[in-house]
Amino acid sequence: xxxxxxxxxxxxxxxxxxxxxxxxxxxxxxxxxxxxxxxxxxxxxxxxxxxxxxxxxxxxxxxxxxxxxxxxxxxxxxxxxxxxxxxxxxxxxxxxxxxxxxxxxxxxxxxxxxxxxxxxxxxxxxxxxxxxxxxxxxxxxxxxxxxxxxxxxxxxxxxxxxxxxxxxxxxxxxxxxxxxxxxxxxxxxxxxxxxxxxxxxxxxxxxxxxxxxxxxxxxxxxxxxxxxxxxxxxxxxxxxxxxxxxxxxxxxxxxxxxxxxxxxxxxxxxxxxxxxxxxxxxxxxxxxxxxxxxxxxxxxxxxxxxxxxxxxxxxxxxxxxxxxxxxxxxxxxxxxxxxxxxxxxxxxxxxxxxxxxxxxxxxxxxxxxxxxxxxxxxxxxxxxxxxxxxxxxxxxxxxxxxxxxxxxxxxxxxxxxxxxxxxxxxxxxxxxxxxxxxxxxxxxxxxxxxxxxxxxxxxxxxxxxxxxxxxxxxxxxxxxxxxxxxxxxxxxxxxxxxxxxxxxxxxxxxxxxxxxxxxxxxxxxxxxxxxxxxxxxxxxxxxxxxxxxxxxxxxxxxxxxxxxxxxxxxxxxxxxxxxxxxxxxxxxxxxxxxxxxxxxxxxxxxxxxxxxxxxxxxxxxxxxxxxxxxxxxxx
Numbered sequence: 001x002x003x004x005x006x007x008x009x010x011x012x013x014x015x016x017x018x019x020x021x022x023x024x025x026x027x028x029x030x031x032x033x034x035x036x037x038x039x040x041x042x043x044x045x046x047x048x049x050x051x052x053x054x055x056x057x058x059x060x061x062x063x064x065x066x067x068x069x070x071x072x073x074x075x076x077x078x079x080x081x082x083x084x085x086x087x088x089x090x091x092x093x094x095x096x097x098x099x100x101x102x103x104x105x106x107x108x109x110x111x112x113x114x115x116x117x118x119x120x121x122x123x124x125x126x127x128x129x130x131x132x133x134x135x136x137x138x139x140x141x142x143x144x145x146x147x148x149x150x151x152x153x154x155x156x157x158x159x160x161x162x163x164x165x166x167x168x169x170x171x172x173x174x175x176x177x178x179x180x181x182x183x184x185x186x187x188x189x190x191x192x193x194x195x196x197x198x199x200x201x202x203x204x205x206x207x208x209x210x211x212x213x214x215x216x217x218x219x220x221x222x223x224x225x226x227x228x229x230x231x232x233x234x235x236x237x238x239x240x241x242x243x244x245x246x247x248x249x250x251x252x253x254x255x256x257x258x259x260x261x262x263x264x265x266x267x268x269x270x271x272x273x274x275x276x277x278x279x280x281x282x283x284x285x286x287x288x289x290x291x292x293x294x295x296x297x298x299x300x301x302x303x304x305x306x307x308x309x310x311x312x313x314x315x316x317x318x319x320x321x322x323x324x325x326x327x328x329x330x331x332x333x334x335x336x337x338x339x340x341x342x343x344x345x346x347x348x349x350x351x352x353x354x355x356x357x358x359x360x361x362x363x364x365x366x367x368x369x370x371x372x373x374x375x376x377x378x379x380x381x382x383x384x385x386x387x388x389x390x391x392x393x394x395x396x397x398x399x400x401x402x403x404x405x406x407x408x409x410x411x412x413x414x415x416x417x418x419x420x421x422x423x424x425x426x427x428x429x430x431x432x433x434x435x436x437x438x439x440x441x442x443x444x445x446x447x448x449x450x451x452x453x454x455x456x457x458x459x460x461x462x463x464x465x466x467x468x469x470x471x472x473x474x475x476x477x478x479x480x481x482x483x484x485x486x487x488x489x490x491x492x493x494x495x496x497x498x499x500x501x502x503x504x505x506x507x508x509x510x511x512x513x514x515x516x517x518x519x520x521x522x523x524x525x526x527x528x529x530x531x532x533x534x535x536x537x538x539x540x541x542x543x544x545x546x547x548x549x550x551x552x553x554x555x556x557x558x559x560x561x562x563x564x565x566x567x568x569x570x571x572x573x574x575x576x577x578x579x580x581x582x583x584x585x586x587x588x589x590x591x592x593x594x595x596x597x598x599x600x601x602x603x604x605x606x607x608x609x610x611x612x613x614x615x616x617x618x619x620x621x622x623x624x625x626x627x628x629x630x631x632x633x634x635x
Contacts, residue, residue, distance in 0.1 A: 041612040054122055056413045057436045063366045063391055070258035070280030070368075072225045078206045081154050081183050083128045096136070099125055105281055107132040114165075115142035117151060117175075119463075124150040129161035129187065141171045143164040147200050149177035155185030155208050166192040172214070172233065176200040176443050179221070181208050188212075195220050196236075196349040202254075205229050217242045218266065223254045226262045226276075238338070240266035240288070243275040250363025252277060257349060258285060270377070271341045278366040278388075279345045281395075285373045292340040292379030293318050309335035321403055321425045323446060323475075340377035342369060342401070346386030346409070361387040367408075369417075371395050381407050382424075390430070392417050393439070404429050405442060410458065414438050414467070415549075427471065431458035433480075435468045435489070442516035448473035448493065450478040462506075464489055464515070471495075472568055477503040478517060486577075488515040499524020503575065503590070512537055512577045518563060520552075520571035528575065531604045536581040538589070540574040541609035546591045557586045 049063050059067075086104035092095055096114040099105060104126040107115070114136035117125050123146070124194050134141050136182040143161045144151060148420035155161060165172040172191035173179075179199035181187065186209040188627035189196040196212035197203065198217065203221035211232040212218045218233035221243040233240040245255030255276030262284040266272045272288035273279055295303055297310055300350075310330035312319040319334060327333055346365030352358050365388025372395045376382040382401040383390060385408040392406070397419040405413060405421040405428060412430030417438045421427045428435075431441050431453030433468035442448055453459035460482035466489040477493035478484055484506040495503030503521035510527065513534040538554075546552065546567060554576050563582045572587065574596075581587065581601055589596040589608060597608035 013016065015216060031176065062366065062389070063368055065252055065364075066278050066280055066366045066368050069252040070225075070256065070278070071141075072204070072258060074204060074206045074225065075150070077180050077182050077204060077564075078228070080126075080152065081157075083130070083154075083156065083276075085128070086128050089127075097449075098168045099127075104128065105128055107134070107290045109133065111135070113140045114139065114143070117142075117149070119146070119149060121146055122148045124152070124155065126152045128154045128183075129185065130156040130157065130158055131159045132161045132163075134161075134163045134164045135537075138167040139165065140167075140172070140174050142175075144175050145175060147176045149174045150180075151177060152180045152182070153179070153187070155187050157182035157184035159185040161185060162188045162190075164190040166403070169194050171195045172197040173197040174200075176225075178202045178204070180204040180206075180209065182206045183208050185209070186211070189214075191215060195238075205231065206486075214238075217270070218268070222243065222246065223256045224248050224256075224522050226264075227260040228262075230263040233272075234271065235294065236266070236268040238268070238270035239274040240268045240271070241262075241273045242271075245276045246350065247348060248279065248350055248352070248358070248360065250348060250360055250365075250404075256280065259286075260546055263287075264288070267291070268339060269338070271339055271344045271345045272378070274339075274341070274350045275345045277345065277363070278368065279343055280366075280368050280370075280373050281343075282370040283372050286375070288374070288378070289375045290340040290342055290343045290376075290378040290380065293337040294334040295337045295385075297335055298336075299337075303337050305335050305337075312336070316632070319402065320445070329568065336380060339380055339386050340376075340378060341380040342378040342382040342399075343372075344381070344384050344386070346384075346388045352375065358591075364388060366391070369393065369395055376397070376401070379403070380406075382421075383407070385409065389417070391417070392550045398422070401425070405444075415438065426475075428471070431460055432457060433462045435462075435464045435467050435469065437489075438468075440467060440469045442470070443472045444475065446473070446475035447479040448476070448495075449478045450476070451482060451484075453481070460507075460533070461485065471500070473501075475501045476505040477521065479505040481507050482511040483508040486510075486512045486515055486517055491518070492565060493519035493521075493569070495519055495521030495573075497522055497571070501525060503526050503573065503589075504529070514579065515577075516554075516563065516579075517575070517577040518565045519573075519575045520546075520567055521573045523572045526573045526575075527552075528605055528607075529577070533577075533604050535577050535579060536601050536604060536606070537575065537577040537585070537603075538581075538608060539605045540576070540589055540596060540609070542574070542591075542596060543609065544571045545570040545572050546574070546596075550591050552596075553590045554587050555590065556580075557588075565572075 080618040089105040091111045096116040100118045102123045106128045108130045178201045189212045191214040195217040196214040199221035203227040209230040209510040215235040218236040218240045257275040258280045265287040267289045307330040310333040312334040348360040367390045374397045382399045384407045389411040390408040391413045392414045399421045404426045405424040407429035411432045413434045415436045419440045421442035427444040429450045462480045463485045465487040472494045477495035493503045502525040503519035504527045508514045510529040512529045551566045584601045588598040599606045
C-alpha cells in the first residue's frame with residue numbers, strides 16, 4: 001500500500017491567547033477572522049507519510065562573519081564582581097560626586113547631584129552600586145567625558161539601584177567611552193529628558209537586571225552586547241535598544257546588537273531593537289511591543305515624510321495599510337510618524353563634513369536569529385532588514401503586526417522554528433524568499449508570502465524545500481515577481497475569494513517538484529504550475545463554490561485517501577500535488593462526501609472542470625529549461 005498523507009485542516013482549535021493582541025487602536029485584531037488562532041501543522045499528519053524533507057542548509061560566509069562578530073567574549077566581565085579593595089565613595093556636599101582617579105569605588109545611599117567621572121585619558125573606573133540612588137534634576141546623573149575611558153558598573157547582588165534625571169536634552173547615564181554592566185543586582189534608570197543609558201563606544205551587559213524608561217532611547221551605544229541578563233524597557237519615545245555607528249561605510253565592527261540568552265521586554269514608540277549593521281539573537285525570551293503614531297498629510301513636512309509613506313486608511317480609530325496601487329491621492333491617507341518595527345537592522349545614516357545627510361545602503365545588513373522565544377506586537381514590520389537579509393534558524397515566534405511579519409530587502413531565509421503570524425499586511429516578504437524548514441502559520445490581509453524588490457540586481461524567487469507551511473491570505477497566497485519553486489515540505493494555501501488575486505501568482509511561473517501542496521482560491525486569476533514541474537498536479541475548477549469548512553480529499557481508484565484538507569474559505573479553484581500521484585492512475589477529488597470530479601494522470605498537469613465562462617483549465621507554460629520557467633496557465 002502506498003504511503004499517504006492526511007492533512008486534516010479541521011477548525012483551528014488550538015487557540016492562541018493572543019498575548020500580542022491589541023496594538024494601538026486595535027489595529028491587529030485579525031478582523032477578518034482567519035488570524036485569530038492556528039493549529040500546529042505537524043498535528044495534521046496522519047497515515048504513512050510524514051511529508052518532511054531533510055535539508056542540509058549551508059551557512060553562508062556572511063552569516064559566519066555576523067556570528068563571529070556578534071559573539072563578543074564577556075567571560076572576564078561575568079566574573080568581575082568582587083568589591084574587595086574598593087573604596088567607599090561618599091556624596092559631595094554640593095555639586096556632583098567627582099571621581100578623578102582610576103580605581104574601584106563602592107556607591108551606597110543617595111547622590112542627589114549626580115556622579116561625574118573625570119579620570120585621565122585611557123583611564124578605567126569600576127563602580128559597585130550597593131543600594132545607590134543617583135539623581136540629577138537638571139542634567140546628566142552619571143557621566144564621563146572621555147571616549148577612550150572604560151567604565152564598569154557592578155550591581156551588588158540583592159540590591160536595587162536607581163539612576164534618574166531631568167533637564168534639557170540630556171541622558172540619565174552617559175559614558176563617552178566603553179560601558180560594561182554586570183553583577184546580580186538590579187538597576188533602574190529613568191530619564192525624563194533624553195535616553196536612559198548611552199555609551200558613545202561599546203555597551204556590554206552580563207548577568208544584571210536592568211529596567212529603564214526614557215523620553216528617547218532606552219539603551220543606545222556604538223554597539224550593544226548582552227548575555228545572560230534581563231532588560232526591561234518600560235517605555236521609550238524612540239528605540240528600546242539602539243546601536244548607531246559613526247562609520248561612513250559598512251563594516252561589522254560596530255553598529256550591531258548581539259543578544260544571547262537575554263530576557264528582554266520593551267514597550268516603545270520606536271523600534272524594539274534597532275541596529276545600523278546587524279542584529280544577532282541566540283536564545284532568550286523577547287516580548288516586544290512597538291506602537292506607532294499616525295499623522296495626516298498636512299503634517300508631512302513636520303515629520304519629513306514622502307508621499308509614498310501615506311498608505312494607511314483610517315476607519316474610526318483603526319488604520320489599515322493599503323496597496324500602493326490602491327492609493328488614489330496621498331492627501332486622503334495617513335503615515336507613520338516614525339519607524340516602529342519590532343526588530344530592525346540596516347542602513348547607516350550620518351551627516352558628512354558638508355552637512356549633507358548620507359545613507360550607506362551598500363552592505364550585508366543582517367538579522368540572524370538562531371533561537372529564542374519571541375512575542376512581537378508592532379504597528380510597523382515585526383522583523384525587517386533594510387538593504388539586507390533575514391535568516392531564522394530556530395525559535396518560537398508569535399507575531400501580530402499591521403505591516404509585514406518577517407521581511408527583508410534582499411533574502412528572507414527560514415531554516416527552522418515555529419512561526420505564527422496571527423495578523424499582518426504581508427506575512428513573509430523579501431526580494432528572495434527561501435524556506436527550508438520550520439512550522440509556519442500566517443494570516444495576511446494582502447499577500448501571504450511575497451517576493452518583490454525595487455533593486456534592479458534582484459531577480460525575485462520563492463523556493464520552498466521543507467517545513468510545514470499554512471498560509472491564509474486575502475490577497476495572493478504566494479506571490480513572486482519572479483518564479484515560485486516548491487521542492488518539498490507541506491504547503492497549504494487558503495487563498496483569496498476575490499477574482500483579482502490568486503492562490504499562486506508568479507511572473508515567471510511555478511514549479512512543483514516535490515512535497516505536498518494544496519491551494520484554494522477564486523477562479524478569476526487562477527495560475528497553475530508549469531508543465532516543467534517534476535511532480536504531478538491537478539487543477540480543479542468547480543461550477544459552484546465549495547463552502548468554507550468543507551473537507552476536500554484526494555483518493556485513488558481503490559478509495560484510499562492520499563490527502564485531505566478542510567477549507568477555511570469558500571473556493572472554486574483547488575490545486576493539489578503529492579508524491580503518491582502516478583502517471584496512468586485515476587484519482588477522484590471529493591468535497592465532503594460529494595464527488596467533485598475524477599481524472600486520469602496523462603501529463604504533469606491534469607484539470608478537472610472549467611471556469612464559469614466555459615474556458616478550459618490552464619495547462620501550464622511551455623518548457624523553458626534551466627532556471628527559466630514557463631508561465632503557469634491562467635484561467
